[in-house]
Amino acid sequence: MNSIHPFPSPVDTPTGTRASRGLGIVVFLGMVFLTLLGLFFTDEDVVQGSTVRLMYIHVPTAWVAYLAFIVTAVTSAMYMWGKQHSLTFDRIAGASAEVGVIFMGLCLVTGSLWGRITWGTYWQWDPRLTTTAFLFVTYVGYLAVRDLGGSHHQRAKRSGVVALLAVLEIPLVHFSVVLWRSLHQEASVLQPNGDVTMDGLMLFSLLFGVAVFTLLFSWMVLHRQRVLALADAIEDGGLETALQERRNEAN
Amino acid sequence: MDHVSFIVGGYVVTFIAVGAYVLRMFRQARKINGAMAESDKPWR
Amino acid sequence: MTQHSTSTMSVARAIATKDLRIEWRSKVLVNQVLPFAGIVMVLFAFALDNDGILQRVAPGLVWLAVLFSSLIIVQRTFAIESADNALDAIKVAGVSPAGVFLGKSVALVVQLLLFECVLVLLSLVLYQVQLSWGGAVLLVTVSFLANTGIAAMGALYGGLGAAAKGRETLLPLLLLPAVAPVLIAATRATESAFGVSGATLGEGWPWAALLAVFGALFGFGGTLAFGVLTEE
Numbered sequence: 001m002n003s004i005h006p007f008p009s010p011v012d013t014p015t016g017t018r019a020s021r022g023l024g025i026v027v028f029l030g031m032v033f034l035t036l037l038g039l040f041f042t043d044e045d046v047v048q049g050s051t052v053r054l055m056y057i058h059v060p061t062a063w064v065a066y067l068a069f070i071v072t073a074v075t076s077a078m079y080m081w082g083k084q085h086s087l088t089f090d091r092i093a094g095a096s097a098e099v100g101v102i103f104m105g106l107c108l109v110t111g112s113l114w115g116r117i118t119w120g121t122y123w124q125w126d127p128r129l130t131t132t133a134f135l136f137v138t139y140v141g142y143l144a145v146r147d148l149g150g151s152h153h154q155r156a157k158r159s160g161v162v163a164l165l166a167v168l169e170i171p172l173v174h175f176s177v178v179l180w181r182s183l184h185q186e187a188s189v190l191q192p193n194g195d196v197t198m199d200g201l202m203l204f205s206l207l208f209g210v211a212v213f214t215l216l217f218s219w220m221v222l223h224r225q226r227v228l229a230l231a232d233a234i235e236d237g238g239l240e241t242a243l244q245e246r247r248n249e250a251n
Numbered sequence: 252m253d254h255v256s257f258i259v260g261g262y263v264v265t266f267i268a269v270g271a272y273v274l275r276m277f278r279q280a281r282k283i284n285g286a287m288a289e290s291d292k293p294w295r
Numbered sequence: 296m297t298q299h300s301t302s303t304m305s306v307a308r309a310i311a312t313k314d315l316r317i318e319w320r321s322k323v324l325v326n327q328v329l330p331f332a333g334i335v336m337v338l339f340a341f342a343l344d345n346d347g348i349l350q351r352v353a354p355g356l357v358w359l360a361v362l363f364s365s366l367i368i369v370q371r372t373f374a375i376e377s378a379d380n381a382l383d384a385i386k387v388a389g390v391s392p393a394g395v396f397l398g399k400s401v402a403l404v405v406q407l408l409l410f411e412c413v414l415v416l417l418s419l420v421l422y423q424v425q426l427s428w429g430g431a432v433l434l435v436t437v438s439f440l441a442n443t444g445i446a447a448m449g450a451l452y453g454g455l456g457a458a459a460k461g462r463e464t465l466l467p468l469l470l471l472p473a474v475a476p477v478l479i480a481a482t483r484a485t486e487s488a489f490g491v492s493g494a495t496l497g498e499g500w501p502w503a504a505l506l507a508v509f510g511a512l513f514g515f516g517g518t519l520a521f522g523v524l525t526e527e
Binding site: 015031035038039050053061099102109114116220224227231 | 262276280
């Protein structure tokens with residue numbers, strides 16, 4: 001959506017290619033259309049009323065967030081067990097986790113806005129919500145591990161291990177929260193779910209939103225991953241320059 | 252439409268967050284770009 | 296192969312006894328960290344200020360105090376090493392990282408057990424909870440199983456923080472979300488052991504099983520991952 005923005009030489013970013021620009025334009029148009037669909041073209045839901053309109057962005061953000069963490073786990077594994085130990089996989093993992101954290105945050109925000117209208121509270125200790133919050137915190141930790149410093153391969157190994165551990169952690173968190181809630185059931189508020197029967201246009205809008213957000217995700221990760229590659233290269237270059245200066249001093 | 256502020260707010264927050272992230276990313280890219288040779292960018 | 300596995304176990308034993316001996320001699324744990332845990336228990340009582348509530352939430356408070364203390368204990372376990380760059384020396388000597396991980400974990404399990412004994416005794420006195428013999432058996436089992444999980448995660452993420460020097464502040468952010476299932480399961484099991492919140496003794500044992508799964512999973516995962524995490 002930001003392939004066109006009002007800044008000097010807007011379209012010419014160093015990480016852009018013709019293909020990525022094309023994708024950016026498609027994403028931008030898709031987002032505009034999704035907004036029109038969500039806010040104006042679709043009808044209100046019989047059960048949920050107007051709150052269903054929040055679903056058209058909430059569900060896609062949730063989908064992208066979980067997708068992002070799957071991508072992070074898979075690319076981390078590809079780095080760890082690949083023969084080349086290619087840093088590209090590590091950078092895709094990092095980029096994907098970063099974008100995932102953004103969308104997980106948005107998922108929590110839009111979800112709690114929806115909850116405030118529907119349940120009357122911003123937060124419920126529902127297993128899905130709680131697990132999502134834990135996932136968010138876990139990946140904030142993952143990003144902090146990436147910032148620890150050291151060589152690129154050190155970063156890749158450490159964060160790869162953390163990403164794979166998170167894959168073990170999250171189901172356990174979810175399982176224990178489910179058990180926890182099943183013992184302390186509170187029948188305080190009526191909880192209509194998001195999963196209700198939908199008419200054709202509403203279902204289309206939901207699926208369209210998921211598709212557009214998936215494209216947005218790939219566009220963001222594509223660029224982010226290239227920016228990370230630039231940053232890595234600069235760091236390497238900077239190190240070489242510093243070493244060269246040292247050598248010159250010594251001679 | 253009921254709850255307009257909540258619903259529109261949800262859309263606005265999403266677009267602003269994504270937009271801000273992308274802007275920051277591009278700004279960083281432009282900053283580092285000056286010190287880079289074109290040959291170091293395999294996607295070019 | 297047999298040679299290697301025995302050396303891993305002997306490394307583990309050496310590291311564990313070394314760590315425990317250091318703690319035994321320095322008394323930092325007993326003189327400083329244990330009183331901290333006690334203060335936390337008293338502060339909980341000040342904050343909640345109601346005997347009925349205190350009794351009901353006592354299991355959760357015990358385990359929160361354990362988790363907070365575990366952060367300090369884990370940091371200390373690795374501070375001993377990084378003080379003289381001992382971790383580097385161990386690495387240079389080619390000692391099996393799995394052995395180091397297991398040794399550190401065992402030492403942590405023992406230290407945490409000491410804390411749990413004191414904290415449970417404190418909760419009996421300060422929060423007026425009751426403990427039957429059956430409850431005590433459950434509680435000891437749960438403490439041991441919960442400790443394996445906390446120790447495994449603590450040794451892993453503590454080692455990660457120690458390998459990246461000066462970034463120990465990262466430990467709580469990584470460790471606390473990871474051990475959340477332990478907090479949930481151990482608290483529920485302890486409710487059964489104390490017989491509060493209407494929990495019966497039998498309800499506690501499935502939670503102990505969950506703790507066993509957690510401990511086994513991360514004990515195994517940590518043994519594999521520790522070398523990679525602390526690698527230079």
